[in-house]
Amino acid sequence: MNKQDINNIKQLLSSPKKIIIVPHKNPDGDAIGSSLGLLNYLLKGNHKAQVITPNDYPGFLKWMPNEVSILKHDSQTKQCDDLINEADIIFTLDFNAFHRTGNMEAVLTESKALKIMIDHHQSPDDYATYMYSDVSMSSTCEMIYNFIDMLGDLDLVDADIATCLYTGIMTDTGSFRFSSTTSTTHRIVANLIEKGANNAKIHDNIYDTNSYNKLQLLGCALNNLKVIPESRTAYITLSQDELNQYNYTKGDTEGVVNYGLSLDGIVLAAIFIEDKQEGIIKISLRSKGNFSVNDMSRTHFNGGGHINAAGGKSYSSLKDTVEKFISILPTYNKALNNE
Ligand code: 5GP
Ligand code: MN
Numbered sequence: 366m367n368k369q370d371i372n373n374i375k376q377l378l379s380s381p382k383k384i385i386i387v388p389h390k391n392p393d394g395d396a397i398g399s400s401l402g403l404l405n406y407l408l409k410g411n412h413k414a415q416v417i418t419p420n421d422y423p424g425f426l427k428w429m430p431n432e433v434s435i436l437k438h439d440s441q442t443k444q445c446d447d448l449i450n451e452a453d454i455i456f457t458l459d460f461n462a463f464h465r466t467g468n469m470e471a472v473l474t475e476s477k478a479l480k481i482m483i484d485h486h487q488s489p490d491d492y493a494t495y496m497y498s499d500v501s502m503s504s505t506c507e508m509i510y511n512f513i514d515m516l517g518d519l520d521l522v523d524a525d526i527a528t529c530l531y532t533g534i535m536t537d538t539g540s541f542r543f544s545s546t547t548s549t550t551h552r553i554v555a556n557l558i559e560k561g562a563n564n565a566k567i568h569d570n571i572y573d574t575n576s577y578n579k580l581q582l583l584g585c586a587l588n589n590l591k592v593i594p595e596s597r598t599a600y601i602t603l604s605q606d607e608l609n610q611y612n613y614t615k616g617d618t619e620g621v622v623n624y625g626l627s628l629d630g631i632v633l634a635a636i637f638i639e640d641k642q643e644g645i646i647k648i649s650l651r652s653k654g655n656f657s658v659n660d661m662s663r664t665h666f667n668g669g670g671h672i673n674a675a676g677g678k679s680y681s682s683l684k685d686t687v688e689k690f691i692s693i694l695p696t697y698n699k700a701l702n703n704e
Contacts (some may be wrong), residue, residue: 366496369555371594380453381412382572383413385417386407393483393537396460397553403483416434416435417437456483503546507550535567579610579617598634632704637687649674662677665693667679
């Protein structure tokens with residue numbers, strides 16, 4: 366985003382506008398954090414601003430400032446479509462292509478509103494008038510902080526905005542441990558704490574609010590963990606029956622894939638989760654070093670993401686999907702053993 370873009374956006378936001386903010390489907394901490402951080406900032410400018418998510422999100426995100434105002438497109442479709450069709454500006458956050466919003470793709474594609482993309486995923490589509498896309502960023506929340514800074518409004522960042530942005534930076538960096546976490550990320554996080562983000566409370570709200578069933582499901586997942594030493598790979602499966610047995614609710618499998626990656630010597634981890642309702646196997650891939658799970662997911666699993674964290678899906682059965690994964694691994698053995 367250059368100086369001219371920023372000046373144009375500043376001009377645009379100098380009078381009240383109807384603004385919609387949209388994150389990706391199955392929003393995570395960074396998607397909700399960036400959306401609510403931006404919402405709370407825009408509301409200070411007297412805009413009519415509204416966050417619309419494609420669908421629901423995990424309970425451990427349902428405490429964030431102004432979270433209760435969020436509309437969900439899948440259950441409030443007419444109301445959401447009307448708001449989108451009336452909007453002057455649509456911010457699209459934490460995704461790189463409209464299809465990442467699921468069933469919102471059509472209404473977003475047809476909308477005449479001016480689009481502003483803020484995102485850190487690879488290969489962004491070219492739909493936005495103003496695009497702030499940077500794959501080196503730890504999180505979209507870090508980018509929202511920079512965006513507010515570029516607009517010269519850091520003094521408007523209050524405890525609510527700081528709380529939202531801290532949450533997304535924390536969740537997308539695996540609590541500040543992934544290599545995307547830079548000294549600048551830490552400086553921003555320090556500023557957010559000074560602005561009123563309560564770091565201990567935020568960690569507690571996100572990570573220490575597990576249900577008993579969620580931990581039991583984690584036990585089941587760890588029991589299913591398999592290792593393929595020659596490919597330095599670990600994978601986990603969870604069938605629909607297993608999810609049902611532990612009363613699965615949204616978010617219960619978040620982060621489980623990382624247990625595979627925590628094994629000594631493992632550089633690629635996968636989890637395959639059966640979703641009978643959607644008729645898919647949801648796949649999450651994680652890696653260490655230069656091994657790109659974004660490439661692997663794009664090539665084989667209808668997905669994408671980042672170099673060390675990507676997702677995708679398969680329309681085959683759980684068994685066939687795992688077999689496919691195992692069958693393609695040898696083509697990656699050289700790269701995996703070079704890490
Ligand atoms: P997760 O495995 O946690 O669902 O996602 C890891 C990363 O990959 C996130 O940045 C997420 O946005 C991205 N991702 C997840 N699923 C998909 C997908 O189906 N397509 C694409 N392009 N990216 C995905
Ligand atoms: Mn993100």
